[in-house]
Amino acid sequence: MSAEQPDGPGAATPEAPAPPPVVLDEVLASLRRLRARTRVRVRTGLLGEAVEAMTAVGFQVAQFDSGDAVLEKLREIIPQGARVVYQPCAAGRALQVHEVLRAEGRDIVVLPDDAERLGENGSWREHLLGAQFGVTGATALVADTGSVALAEELGFGRAASNVPPVHIALATADSVVDTILDAAVIARGYAALHLDRPLPRYLSLISGPSKTADIGFQLVPGMHGPRAAHVLIWDHPKGTGTGDDALRTWVLA
Template sequence: MTSSIQKPSKKAFQKRVDSAVADTHLATALTRALPEFGRRRTRAFAGGDFQEKRRRVSALKRDAIERLPELVQQFTEEAEAVGAVVYLAETPADANRIIAGIARRHEAKLVIKSKSMVSEEIHLNQALEAEGLRVVETDLGEWIMQLAGESPSHLIAPAIHKTREQVAELFSKEIGRELPADIAELVAVARERLRDDFVNADIGISGANAAIADTGTLMIVSNEGNGRLVTTLPPVHIALLGVEKIVPSMADATAILDVLPRSGTGQKITSYVSFITGPSRSADIELALAVGVHGPKEVHIVLLDNGR
């Protein structure tokens, strides 16, 4: 597949490098944040054979990729058997069209999102905004980037290049009053500001850290709690993920879970681990199955290929 992304010229790239090196705010932000990343990873790796665990995950992922067509088919069948709707998107345009179509069918106006690198890959926000939808990022770092009108600069910490002073300036402009550069207060402001959006959203869009073929289950790890709210409060949940996230079994997903938080955020385990298998349901009245109880009435899963 030929990429449509234009690479910057060498001169333009060097200009951006020089600008970044001279940016004192960037230097301050990274000096504050990066040492803590190292310390957390060191603590998380202590005890046990992390390298062996990593080799195991690498092997199971290679095996899954070799069996990908089979696993995509199995995941689709199992997920749809429990009430989800699965789509295979060959290109970013396909994925955007599918998601926009779901939004149109539901006459959606407000979409909330938890962190999804695939949504950045396909420029989903811009596509939905072009359809007239209001799109709100709920991951704290992603929301900061949205307010700043910038793209994330790091897979784990999207706003790692921003100082607390810069964040306070952004939040002050957003809420219309002066805020101190106090991290706890800034987090409290974000919590309060985003609450109404969680409650009023028509659609919640998430990524997924793994998709389990033999049960049709999505695995999502998070720390902030927004992932749970995005995938449970709105009446419609759309999960967007690359096809490479599919693994054969729950055992494979838990093997990933043993490695991912340690490597990504320097934690033994994240604050939240969600396993989502279809829309919410209950059989509490005469054992008759009812779909759409306290969680979503619909779950849509968009698997993106895009040359993978």
């Protein structure tokens, strides 16, 4: 009899056919083209378009010039004593989010960002179900649809964005792109450069808080996911330049 596999984030998945080899030169060339085009579009108002679209789908969006201002907004949203699950991300690491929130009295659990940590902290499911706030990064902000794209390998970011009643996405201004296809290019780059895979195991597209009109055609928030969703955009680049090291940083959530 085979052992039963756990379900949920981080669970083992059935063996799949071996993926085709990653062609790094092709991936890097695609990322360079996208980054150059996006930089031009940012100068002509792309970030403003993304903020408008995200607001239209129900996100509460705020932009900040400094890291201190981002942390102050987090303090405003998350009260002392609140239970928080945090998926490590580029902006969060730069701001030392989990250290700051924990030191100031929030009950924060850091979710795994690699398979070696899956055995820590007991039941991740219980932490997720008990959390009042989920904090994640953002692989890309999609101006065309007002979506937050989140590429990852283990699925904990997806859970942190979907299970707690409030989701907070920490993003940087250089994460904005025009379309979902652009976000897919970045997700492919993340998989190739960090996982040695052609695609990530998870790519979530989050378009505002949960809402449904299944019953009586009345729109009700928070029925199948978070009732509130925030996007905090820090005017600080994940990576500078166009070299390979900068691209490796740019594709991270």
